[in-house]
Amino acid sequence: MHDTTLDDYSWPTCLAPGCGRELWTAEVEAGRRVCRPCEDRTAARIAELPALFRQLDTTASLMKGARRATNGSSGSRTAPIPPRLDVLNLVGPGGVAARLSAIEDAWRQTLGWTVAPWRGNPAQAVPDLAAFLANNLLWACSGYEEIGQDVDDLRRLHGECVALVNDERRPGRVQIGNCPISVDGSLCWTPLTATAASHRVRCGGCGTRWETLGEWRDLRAAQDAVLAEAAGAAA
Template identity: 70%
Template sequence: MHDYPNDLDDYVWPVCVTPGCRRQLWVSETGRRACRPCEDATSKRLADLPNLFRRLDTTASLMRGARRIGGGGGGSKNPPIPPRMEVLALVGPGGVAARLSAIEDSWRKALGWTVASWRGSPAQAVPEHARFLINNLPWAADAYESVGQDIDDLRKLHSKCKAIVDDERRPGRVQIGLCPARYDDSLCGQPLTASAASHRVRCLACGSRWETLGEWRQLRAAQEAVTEQHRQAGAAA
């Protein structure tokens, strides 16, 4: 059981330190820093990362959508340009292997262990780093002060790798007209865009927002009113 102070009004129940979780810990999790669901999810992500890395580190993944440079003929000998710089950023220096290595090194330092000297290529290192982190994750969830941030960083890294491997595309934005907001009798007129991923529209110039279906209708009505005013002004001229 948690050790309650005499004044229960001042007692703050322990919560998971992982950003975005903050779940109250169960009595059986007394003394832990991260909750068991966060630990379990992180273990699964770590186990998945080596396979995701292998799939990222392929010619097909790197060159998807590549184009050739040089002469326009089909026989150009110039190599294609890999357009997927986000893939190169993950499989190259400073990518997945380096990020896992940094977490492993910090854990080893906290444990008082020697920092691993063998690294090898990223393809060789990623499975080794993942194995070390999985094996020592229970300790980190219990006692490592910065485990919450590491869990969050691993979640983001896994999500980024999986999105690219699954070839997820960010929804494009479309032009939906000009901002009809007025300040001091002056029309804002900033081009507005909308995305299929969100029902919110925000003007980057004046900060006006339209978030609900009713507000979208108000936006459209205001835009049509501005258009009509311009039409009438043009006819009068």
């Protein structure tokens, strides 16, 4: 015999922080812990995280070593732009990838699955981590006891990424060194500029383009080689 009266019964509510909506009868019968609208919002956030990460990763790459544009002479030294630590914290080893991995590991342990090995660097790991969470979100919303906290963590992580991406969409231009391309036997050396919203760079002098992160690294290496050669000649 149960001594619980009808007055003592409390209808189950969504565990997602800030929601608290009473679950539908079908949701209760299915044992759900998070309502479908919160699940849908979480799924959308998970789906957007890889693209947001790519945008932040590009921003972090550009900000490293960038220099403020000045109206002074070409030989004047300019102070480096401080790296955006908030951006670097999200794209680095302890950022987006680590936070998604912690949720995946907890889900795998609850399911009795083997914890997945680390998937390369953060840029390689984030899409796979997001795919795992998306594929298993229905299970988590239907019976995982800690899903409320995970939904909140994903909401916060997505919000941090969106806030930083929106802040970087209309940045000022920064100088990123000079063009190291040789044109008709002469060094172009036209000052190059870029924005933190894109890694695409075009030289206004010779028209050379650098449009991928790999080409960005080639540009930086070529600039360093020219400067090293000039320093050696001066010595």
